[in-house]
Amino acid sequence: GFSWKLEDHPKLPKGKIVAVVVLDGWGEANPDRYNCIHVAETPTMDSLKKGTPEKWRLVRAHGTAVGLPTEDDMGNSEVGHNALGAGRIYAQGAKLVDFALASGKIYEGEGFKYIKECFDTGTLHLIGLLSDGGVHSRLDQLQACASENGAKRIRVHILTDGRDVLDGSSVGFVETLEKCLSDLWGKGVDAQIASGGGRILISWYELYNVGCFLQNDWDVVKRGWDAHVLGVAPYKFRSALEAVKKLREELKTNDQYLPPFVIVDESGKPVGPIVDGDAVVTFNFRADRMVMIAKALEYEDFDKFDRVHFPKIHFAGMLQYDGELKLPSHYLVSPPEIERTSGEYLVHNGVRTFACSETVKFGHVTFFWNGNRSGYFNPEMEEYVEIPSDSGITFNVQPKMKALEIAEKARDVILDRKFHQVRVNLPNSDMVGHTGDIEATVVACKAADEAVKGRPTLFRPTHLGFAVDYAVMVIEGGHRVVTIVKEEMILDSIEQVGGIYVVTADHGNAEDMVKRDKAGQPLLDKNGNIQILTSHTLQPVPIAIGGPGLVPGVRFRSDVPDGGLANVAATVMNLHGFEAPSDYEPSLIEVVNK
Numbered sequence: 001g002f003s004w005k006l007e008d009h010p011k012l013p014k015g016k017i018v019a020v021v022v023l024d025g026w027g028e029a030n031p032d033r034y035n036c037i038h039v040a041e042t043p044t045m046d047s048l049k050k051g052t053p054e055k056w057r058l059v060r061a062h063g064t065a066v067g068l069p070t071e072d073d074m075g076n077s078e079v080g081h082n083a084l085g086a087g088r089i090y091a092q093g094a095k096l097v098d099f100a101l102a103s104g105k106i107y108e109g110e111g112f113k114y115i116k117e118c119f120d121t122g123t124l125h126l127i128g129l130l131s132d133g134g135v136h137s138r139l140d141q142l143q144a145c146a147s148e149n150g151a152k153r154i155r156v157h158i159l160t161d162g163r164d165v166l167d168g169s170s171v172g173f174v175e176t177l178e179k180c181l182s183d184l185w186g187k188g189v190d191a192q193i194a195s196g197g198g199r200i201l202i203s204w205y206e207l208y209n210v211g212c213f214l215q216n217d218w219d220v221v222k223r224g225w226d227a228h229v230l231g232v233a234p235y236k237f238r239s240a241l242e243a244v245k246k247l248r249e250e251l252k253t254n255d256q257y258l259p260p261f262v263i264v265d266e267s268g269k270p271v272g273p274i275v276d277g278d279a280v281v282t283f284n285f286r287a288d289r290m291v292m293i294a295k296a297l298e299y300e301d302f303d304k305f306d307r308v309h310f311p312k313i314h315f316a317g318m319l320q321y322d323g324e325l326k327l328p329s330h331y332l333v334s335p336p337e338i339e340r341t342s343g344e345y346l347v348h349n350g351v352r353t354f355a356c357s358e359t360v361k362f363g364h365v366t367f368f369w370n371g372n373r374s375g376y377f378n379p380e381m382e383e384y385v386e387i388p389s390d391s392g393i394t395f396n397v398q399p400k401m402k403a404l405e406i407a408e409k410a411r412d413v414i415l416d417r418k419f420h421q422v423r424v425n426l427p428n429s430d431m432v433g434h435t436g437d438i439e440a441t442v443v444a445c446k447a448a449d450e451a452v453k454g455r456p457t458l459f460r461p462t463h464l465g466f467a468v469d470y471a472v473m474v475i476e477g478g479h480r481v482v483t484i485v486k487e488e489m490i491l492d493s494i495e496q497v498g499g500i501y502v503v504t505a506d507h508g509n510a511e512d513m514v515k516r517d518k519a520g521q522p523l524l525d526k527n528g529n530i531q532i533l534t535s536h537t538l539q540p541v542p543i544a545i546g547g548p549g550l551v552p553g554v555r556f557r558s559d560v561p562d563g564g565l566a567n568v569a570a571t572v573m574n575l576h577g578f579e580a581p582s583d584y585e586p587s588l589i590e591v592v593n594k
């Protein structure tokens, strides 16, 4: 029968403290001026790289290595953390929806049947991210859903992207979608875009809180609700193309942040509010940014904001977004069933686990890491801490984000020696990279690097009482003027407790901030400006191991050259003194006699 018990590793001891650090959006790419990681001062990560090939290597973090449909699919945090935690490669939402559409199974499922019940008299509404980024949703899947379903009246509510795809690409996507919808007119289907706004309207940011409940910015979601459901928005246009073009030009905003708008007919009436008897499908396959709006669409009892009117609809998600909450209760495609994750195994085998990040990445290092499962496996053995993110700003304004707070928390926990695994996500290179602000992204990368190890801080007055592990007096002209201090962070504390560290990333982002041609040269737009890349990349990511607790002779194997994020789980299990289950992707390390 099945057992959670893991075999002992023949050569590696148990009980070591292992820090697992995930730098979000930190890939490896050629050094040039658009590689913010290269431009930034990153002494810690640079020094880890000197351990190549025994203690530092690259792993694949995109495409099929993380369960995405093709090698053209960039990595993302959901699939990256799923792979890191689960140790196996699961076909992910994008791929599952592709299968379901190609086989026609999507139309045979319970979810679609439920939606179809409204088709005689009601409208089918499709809400989601208008993008071909493949992270949350895909335009071709939306087109397929809109096309062959039997609905007589369709209204699409678009969220413009500009984050997983180039800013400004919304215009082309709207054109493509409008063409697709007008083709439906020829087939007797009344189909058009009814409302929209920047992707920020979907969420800011619902998370899978354990123990602590932060006030998320429901106000943002309410503005989306008003536009999509009630047909009320500050901007009204006759067409979506006009809306997107004008709002971009006149407000000088990016696709990500377009304000909500509704499309109105010649009499000024919104063309597609959601009313009783309608069907609604949220067509994103990825969960995290759909959870808030899904709650508003699904829950009878709801007090996060005043919905004004709660229409009686049949609502389904493209996938079920939260398996614990069973939200939504109807969905078109079943989500990947990720089970027996490394986190669950380790807890069953006595590994006390601590996880921490700030709000925007907290769910990644807990929920996604644990196979899209919220909560603890065993609250006696685990503690998850969410540090509140700054809200109401874009992160280029505060590129250091909460990196130091996260690292200090990890440091304190490591020094306390109460947990065996201390796992953190440092969000800076990803979140600031997504803003497209190159200078701020350089600051972000430096901040993340400092959080990993510790930062020598120059010119700090001596009287500040913060944590230091050493202090050097600087004497100038006989006066003590400043103290150079070194604030101790994650790897420093691992050093002190005789522990082990694993430093890696979930996908690329900040290492390449410009769109390139096939030859790798930056692409210019029609005005001769470089095209800023706000998205993730196809690049591999580093993984480094080390620390005084590492048994001499532990090194990266050379026989898993194609290793990816899914190989990290077995590696971490080994470092905790266990063999990984046999169906896990192989460990990246071996122990040679020294």
Ligand code: 3PG
Pocket (backbone or CB within 6 Å): 024, 025, 075, 076, 077, 078, 135, 136, 163, 164, 289, 430, 434
């Ligand atoms: C987002 O939702 O912020 C981006 O589309 C993807 O970013 P993530 O995969 O790093 O969360």
Ligand code: CO
Pocket (backbone or CB within 6 Å): 025, 077, 430, 431, 434, 509, 536
């Ligand atoms: Co990202």
